[in-house]
Amino acid sequence: MEKRKEIVKILSSLDGMEKASPGDFFFTRVQARLQRQETSTWGSITAFVTRPTVALATLCIIFLLNAAALFYQRTSSNSSVADQLEQNSADDYNTTLAANSYYDENTEAR
Amino acid sequence: MVDQLKQGDENAFKIIVTTWQDMVYNTALGILQSAEDAEDVAQEVFVQVYESIHTFKGESKLSTWLYRITTSKALDHIRRKKRKKRFAFVQALFGENNEIIIQPPDFHHPGVVLDNKENATALFKAIEKLPENQKIAFVLNKIEGLNYQEISEIMETTVSSIESLLHRAKNNLRKWLQGVYNNKNK
Numbered sequence: 001m002e003k004r005k006e007i008v009k010i011l012s013s014l015d016g017m018e019k020a021s022p023g024d025f026f027f028t029r030v031q032a033r034l035q036r037q038e039t040s041t042w043g044s045i046t047a048f049v050t051r052p053t054v055a056l057a058t059l060c061i062i063f064l065l066n067a068a069a070l071f072y073q074r075t076s077s078n079s080s081v082a083d084q085l086e087q088n089s090a091d092d093y094n095t096t097l098a099a100n101s102y103y104d105e106n107t108e109a110r
Numbered sequence: 111m112v113d114q115l116k117q118g119d120e121n122a123f124k125i126i127v128t129t130w131q132d133m134v135y136n137t138a139l140g141i142l143q144s145a146e147d148a149e150d151v152a153q154e155v156f157v158q159v160y161e162s163i164h165t166f167k168g169e170s171k172l173s174t175w176l177y178r179i180t181t182s183k184a185l186d187h188i189r190r191k192k193r194k195k196r197f198a199f200v201q202a203l204f205g206e207n208n209e210i211i212i213q214p215p216d217f218h219h220p221g222v223v224l225d226n227k228e229n230a231t232a233l234f235k236a237i238e239k240l241p242e243n244q245k246i247a248f249v250l251n252k253i254e255g256l257n258y259q260e261i262s263e264i265m266e267t268t269v270s271s272i273e274s275l276l277h278r279a280k281n282n283l284r285k286w287l288q289g290v291y292n293n294k295n296k
Contacts, residue, residue, distance in 0.1 A: 007287045010232050011280070011283060013229035017219065020132070021136075022135040022148075022149055026128075026131050026153075027127045
């Protein structure tokens with residue numbers, strides 16, 4: 001019984017308590033924090049970019065992009081050379097055909 | 111006031127801070143049980159208010175929105191502190207960190223009546239052990255004096271689940287306080 005009473009007393013010990021306040025000049029401290037945060041945003045961006053791991057990773061990405069671009073350029077130039085050769089032979093064939101048909105037409109007219 | 115702040119009015123921000131600072135600080139203090147941490151979190155809350163006021167649509171009351179930010183920031187603060195503590199403990203195990211881990215002293219809320227100081231300290235010790243949701247609901251109800259409806263709006267849940275949360279919180283507190291009583295009277 002005594003124990004129960006004591007626990008109820010403890011549980012109701014916050015009844016009628018007053019609100020705590022953060023103290024004077026709280027707004028000034030919030031303003032200072034806002035200003036600190038604004039400057040530290042740029043600071044943290046610079047710190048992040050200049051981290052050795054980030055710099056190394058960026059260099060690796062640039063290197064890989066260059067390698068990929070070079071590879072694609074080489075394969076596309078190879079295929080364009082092949083296309084050109086094919087086109088040339090096709091043109092030659094067409095010229096021969098045209099010459100032959102001209103010859104055939106002339107002989108038929110005679 | 112909110113519309114004025116959305117337009118970047120510094121004076122509107124000052125009015126909002128001075129109007130709600132006690133509410134925000136008192137809630138944070140109830141959850142964190144440290145004046146220093148509560149001040150830190152209260153500042154963080156108003157910085158977030160300043161930066162994300164444009165996301166406040168006015169669907170709920172400004173006080174509800176402020177309570178939500180405060181409780182989530184306070185819980186984040188506790189989690190961060192626990193992580194730091196665990197890390198310091200692991201470092202101490204490997205002998206990398208020779209700093210002594212200091213246990214925080216008993217918390218005395220400045221608003222508690224002098225006669226209830228000792229009992230309130232025991233109660234705060236027990237509140238600290240409550241699971242996050244129960245702790246938030248109990249603090250909002252007992253320290254901020256909010257009713258179930260208001261708490262349900264802040265915690266974005268139903269009134270019946272708040273009732274159940276508070277019931278479980280009180281049961282847990284009773285259990286721990288019985289243990290304290292038994293130890294005291296051994």
